[in-house]
Amino acid sequence: MAEIKELKVEDIRKSAEENSCPVQKALYYITEFISGPLCGKCFPCSMGSYEARLRLQALADGRGTGADVRALKRIAAEMAEASMCKKGKDTAAFITAWTSAGAFDEHAGGNCAAGECLPFIEYRVDPDKCTMCGVCKDACKYGAILGEKAKPFMGGYLSFEIRQKRCTKCSECIKVCPEKAIITVVARVPEAA
Numbered sequence: 001m002a003e004i005k006e007l008k009v010e011d012i013r014k015s016a017e018e019n020s021c022p023v024q025k026a027l028y029y030i031t032e033f034i035s036g037p038l039c040g041k042c043f044p045c046s047m048g049s050y051e052a053r054l055r056l057q058a059l060a061d062g063r064g065t066g067a068d069v070r071a072l073k074r075i076a077a078e079m080a081e082a083s084m085c086k087k088g089k090d091t092a093a094f095i096t097a098w099t100s101a102g103a104f105d106e107h108a109g110g111n112c113a114a115g116e117c118l119p120f121i122e123y124r125v126d127p128d129k130c131t132m133c134g135v136c137k138d139a140c141k142y143g144a145i146l147g148e149k150a151k152p153f154m155g156g157y158l159s160f161e162i163r164q165k166r167c168t169k170c171s172e173c174i175k176v177c178p179e180k181a182i183i184t185v186v187a188r189v190p191e192a193a
Contacts, residue, residue, distance in 0.1 A: 009091070012033055015028065020115075021116035023107050024116045026094065027060055037087050039085070039087070044083055048079040048092075051071070055072050056072070060117045062110070075095070077092070123173065125161060130181040131178075131181075134148075136181075140173055143166060144162055144164075145161070145162055145173060146161045
């Protein structure tokens with residue numbers, strides 16, 4: 001019978017650090033912590049971890065607010081004080097490090113500077129590079145790219161355009177564009193009314 005290797009908090013931390021975005025780091029960390037080292041024996045750690053994951057997911061999805069950031073600070077403080085083991089206290093310290101640095105406030109304000117959170121990025125066609133070959137449009141399974149292939153000796157064509165609401169950010173268009181005309185832009189998520 002194969003032996004199952006127990007996931008350690010230090011290993012999770014190392015893997016989490018591979019992400020550039022602080023929210024993605026923390027979300028990865030807390031998700032792996034819940035599925036591995038979390039024992040569930042003490043209430044502050046188990047409930048705090050699950051609640052922190054929900055708040056971090058909201059921030060990563062572009063739905064997070066300042067209330068989520070404040071809740072994460074409160075959760076981390078309570079976990080640090082009341083967790084019965086080092087694993088829970090280490091998890092609280094990991095969350096606290098990012099909330100103290102103000103890294104989550106940026107997401108709550110509608111921006112991911114690292115460009116790792118998909119709701120915060122857009123794919124756009126650079127009209128100066130686009131030759132209107134249509135390869136990107138053919139590659140897009142979701143019908144997110146508008147435009148017409150250029151025909152020889154005819155003018156008046158507009159470069160291709162990506163409809164953001166349809167774009168799933170699968171990056172197939174980027175992979176096939178021969179001119180490297182599709183760029184990734186970090187965009188601000190509009191605030192909810």
